[in-house]
Amino acid sequence: MATYHHGNLRAALIEAGLKIIEEKGVRALTLRELAARVGVSRMAPYRHFPDKEALLGAICEAGFSEFADSLESARNSAGPDFAARLSAMAVAYVRFAAGHRAHYEVMFAVRRESEATARSFEILRETIEEGQRNGEVREGDPTDLARVVWTVVHGISTLHLDREFPAFTLFASGVMRAGLLP
């Protein structure tokens, strides 16, 4: 039932955009191809995004939102033990990067502050604070400590998407924890 009005172009564009990026990289994403793939004319996207950069921004935002959800749910289903919670989040991070490469690529290529990026970081910071209250994490600005953890995990994800994580991730997670010890 091809109607004149699409219905929810915005969401369709984000989704199809992701698929293209998955196939050929951010660099190769083209508004015209995207529009064609969604079955709409080349200027239609401009009714929903002021320009290409804004579309990328929206994809990025959507990615961070899903990402924050992953982190949060990993942490929440890890039980009460701090080490387990932190570790679950680290694994979720790497797993997200590995399983949503397109999203991950845009998220850190476009780099844009948003509600969702803040939320992602906040989730980690909260957990660190938890650990501090328990005495399982040394004192210090929890924001700084969260940065350290983020840094390590981000490094792993960025640098080693292809290789054998298991052992490596475990080891690095040990490194990370070492930095938080009281």
Added chain:
Amino acid sequence: MATYHHGNLRAALIEAGLKIIEEKGVRALTLRELAARVGVSRMAPYRHFPDKEALLGAICEAGFSEFADSLESARNSAGPDFAARLSAMAVAYVRFAAGHRAHYEVMFAVRRESEATARSFEILRETIEEGQRNGEVREGDPTDLARVVWTVVHGISTLHLDREFPAFTLFASGVMRAGLLP
């Protein structure tokens, strides 16, 4: 003395390309503008690079080469103490990223295996091996250990180019060393 033949276009292109990236980001680098800036017609670069991607690759390669030099010289001028050597390299890494943002951006945006990338990694791995012989670094595949270090330092550089390193870098360097202890 504007002659018909430029003399060493190749090098000039790489240099001017870097300057453009510095000003406006990789995404905004355009072959035509680059050629114009070097004072040459738009197709001239094709005598030295098969296509745009190859030019980016060459810039990336040049960056890694300079990068490897920085690492090596930092290590060599740090004296014989292992911890000092490793630390000097970490600082050199972050400093390179901060001081050569354009190069750094291309290096990890284009991502391309080359002689220079291998050399950079090799320098680090050698140092780790040194540390192992001294008993200052735990046993294990030096390549894996080098990856861990690289990961941490890379994470720092990527994530915190703007913010206040000093304290943070120091702390993270502690984290890193913790992971290497016997």
Added chain:
DNA sequence: TGACCTGTGTTGACGGTGTCAACAACAATG
């Protein structure tokens, strides 16, 4: 019912971009 507005999708046009082809200027070599 019909006139009108507003939100959405379309087509036309323009300047800019990467790159293929054909040509032109220089350098080196016989």
Added chain:
DNA sequence: CATTGTTGTTGACACCGTCAACACAGGTCA
């Protein structure tokens, strides 16, 4: 000098992002 190979140039093409002007639909209100 004639030739040949290297390097730079201009022309042409398809494609890209985006501005303008227009077309279709759904709702509102007379």
